[in-house]
Each structure stands twice: as C-alpha cells, then as structure tokens.
Amino acid sequence: MPCRRRSPPNVKSALIAASEGRKQEQINIATGEREASIAKSEGEKQASINRAEGQAAAIIAIANASAEALRKTAAAIQSPGGEEAVNLKVAEQYVAAFSQLAKTNNSIIVPANLSDMSTLIASALQVVKAQGK
Numbered sequence: 001m002p003c004r005r006r007s008p009p010n011v012k013s014a015l016i017a018a019s020e021g022r023k024q025e026q027i028n029i030a031t032g033e034r035e036a037s038i039a040k041s042e043g044e045k046q047a048s049i050n051r052a053e054g055q056a057a058a059i060i061a062i063a064n065a066s067a068e069a070l071r072k073t074a075a076a077i078q079s080p081g082g083e084e085a086v087n088l089k090v091a092e093q094y095v096a097a098f099s100q101l102a103k104t105n106n107s108i109i110v111p112a113n114l115s116d117m118s119t120l121i122a123s124a125l126q127v128v129k130a131q132g133k
Contacts (some may be wrong), residue, residue: 076082
C-alpha cells in the first residue's frame with residue numbers, strides 16, 4: 001500500500017479557513033453590490049417622483065393664475081368703460097394679426113371688408129358677448 005502524506009491538521013485547517021474567508025468575501029461583495037443597486041434605484045425613483053410633483057404644482061399654479069386673470073378680465077369688462085376697452089383690444093389684435101401675416105407670407109391677405117372696421121369689431125364683440133352668456 002502506497003504511503004500517502006497527509007497534511008498536518010493545522011495546515012488543513014488553515015486552508016479551509018482561507019477558503020471560507022474567500023467565500024465570505026465574495027458573499028459580502030455581492031451583497032454590497034445588491035444593496036447599492038437597490039439604493040440607487042430607490043433614489044432614481046424618488047427623484048422621478050419629486051420631478052413629477054414639481055411639474056404638477058407648476059401646472060396647478062399656472063391654472064390658478066389663468067383662472068384669476070380671467071376673473072379679473074371679466075370684472076373689468078363689466079365695469080364702466082370695460083366694453084370700450086375690449087373693442088380697442090380686439091381692434092389692436094386684429095391689426096397686429098394682419099401685420100404679422102404680411103411679414104410671414106408672400107401672399108397678401110386682405111379682409112373682405114377692410115373699409116368697415118366697425119362691423120368687424122361689432123362681430124368680434126358679439127362673439128365675446130355670446131361666450132359671456
């Protein structure tokens with residue numbers, strides 16, 4: 001029978017301990033990477049939620065401001081001289097729109113009845129009044 005050399009018990013124990021140490025090290029590294037990945041994902045999720053909440057708050061603020069502006073405009077139109085102010089504003093916007101069209105188009109756009117500006121303004125006011133009812 002051949003004679004086998006056996007390692008002394010303390011050498012064998014040292015090899016096993018080293019192997020167990022490497023195994024535990026790999027487990028610890030994997031666990032750390034997993035936890036880091038989870039933390040990063042949770043951070044990205046929270047950042048996305050924060051952005052969405054900020055956008056929602058901005059939309060609400062704009063809607064509230066628009067509603068308040070409309071309330072003030074409606075009150076101003078109902079006050080003395082308000083209807084005349086609307087007439088003036090409609091006429092200004094009408095002229096500005098045609099001016100802008102003339103700058104951007106190479107075609108000439110002329111209203112059907114350019115000489116009767118008062119009819120145009122009256123028509124626009126009828127639209128404004130109809131929307132107010």
